[in-house]
Every structure is written in structure tokens, then in C-alpha cells.
Amino acid sequence: MPELPEVETVAQGVNDRTQGQRILSAVFSRAREPFKTDPETMSAALAGQRIARVHRVGKHIVFDLETPHRKPAAHQFIVHLGMTGRLLYSHADIPIPPHTHGRLTLSSGYELRFVDARRFGRLGLHTVEHTEPFRGPGSEPLTISPEDFCALFRNRKLSIKAALLNQKLLHGVGNIYADESLFRAGIRPTRIAGSISHPRLLRLHAAIQTVLRHAIELGGSSVSDYVDADGVRGFFQLEHRVYDRAGEPCRDCGTEIHKIVHAGRGTHYCPKCQR
């Protein structure tokens, strides 16, 4: 499932391949609305624009656009991959895969295709005129200061895992990286967030940044069917310490990794290393 490292990988790949290209046309299927903006409005807003830059904000892929005269466009194009969404940079001759809900035809003869079997992904426009650029719902895990990070959890009565999954606090961390970060920080996922000591939270801040950076270097985790803009899988799943390792020995102490359902999600931890 695409979380921050996977979204970062896709955004970088799309930026490398499409920066500077013009969008000749944009078409979106009407079937059952994976859209925050209606398809006609999006098509009209995107056609003829030039892709100035593609980058990541939280789990969102953000397209900065320019008009043909290189002036900032009125909108940013926002893509959220949900669970199974893919943004594929494919030559127009390549057959269109099933579950393709959107296609941007580019000046290079290639297309950017939004493919999403489970339809949890979303496409939309963010209006830039008269307002600020898209900022996402929460703070950026890779740039938040240690003190601001600790303040997010002060007096919170929910578990640290539930807090990490709440995108309004920290955006970009999902189920895999929450479990992996908590293992590396030695924190039980069910611990009440507000009860964790300051030094331990600082350790979590560092663990999250280390894990996310390492995962980006390896192109993300391909646990279900995640692939990047070129259809290539990531390798961070080989570095997982707890996620999807229920019953296997902890790499640090040999204890069996436990799996429970917590905060509505499969939650993996080492009962000895994480208190």
C-alpha cells in the first residue's frame, strides 16, 4: 500500500519523466467517481497546461501547472493513490490496463495513466488562485522538528499507533511504517500516546525519519502490488522487522513477532523489544 516512501518514489519518477511536458488532453472515466472534482472540470482545467513540477505532500502527489505562457496555473492537480492506485508513465501504444480511470495525454507521445483496481484512490484539483498551495492535512514527518513532533502527542488519550495513522497530526505514515518505526523505537503500538516519555518520543521521531529515508532509497515496500511510475517494484519489504512477520523470530531477540488487530488495522510488534 502506498505510504510516504512509495508516494515519494512515484512522484519523483513522474517528475523526472513529465516535467516541462504539455498536457494535450485529459480524460477521466465516469464510472463511480474516484474524483473529488468532477471529471469535466478536471479535463477542462488540465488540457493545454504545462507540468512545471511534480512532488509529494503527505500521501498526495501534487502537480504544479503552468499556462502556456509559463504563468502559474489556477489549479494544482492532486492524486491520492489510496490502497492500490498506480500512476503509470506509459507509451500511448501500450494497451490500456483494466481499471484505468484517468489518462493524461502528453506532448512526448506518452500518457500518464491512473489505474486503481480497488478505487480507494482520489483525483482532484486544488485551487491556487486566491489561496495557498496544497499543504496536506498534517505535518511532514521528514521535516518536522523534534519538539513539534513531541507536541503532537501531548495529552492524547489514543494509542500511539492510532495517533501515527491520523493524517491530521502527521501525514504520510501508514500501517507499514507505523509498525516499523514503533519497533525501532521500542514502543508497544497500544501505548497511550500522551503517556510516552519525552526521550522515547525523540527516539520515535528519529526512527520514523530513518525508516522513511531508508525506504525511499529502496524504492518503497512492495507488499501487495505496489509499483512505481515505470511499473518497477520496491525493495524495502526485505528490510521489514515486524510488518507481515507474525510468528517469525524477532531479528533482535528471537522472540516470536505478535500480530493483533488494533486501531482497525493489522498491528505487528515484538512483545519483548516493545514495551
Add this chain to the structure above:
DNA sequence: CATTTCACCTGGTGGC
């Protein structure tokens, strides 16, 4: 307001 639960969706998987 803060927190928890649940529906959405369908391909892959495990059990028989």
C-alpha cells in the same frame, strides 16, 4: 471536541 467504528472496493489467499 476527541476518539472509535465502519463502509467503501475487489484481487489474492487459505481452507475445504
Add this chain to the structure above:
DNA sequence: TGCCACCAGGTGAAAT
């Protein structure tokens, strides 16, 4: 081998 119930989880709405 084949079939089918069930699981996976990001998000937002509804419930508590």
C-alpha cells in the same frame, strides 16, 4: 483441482 468466504487497509462519515 476448484470454489468461495474472507482478508487487506487509507480515508471520511457516522457514531459514541
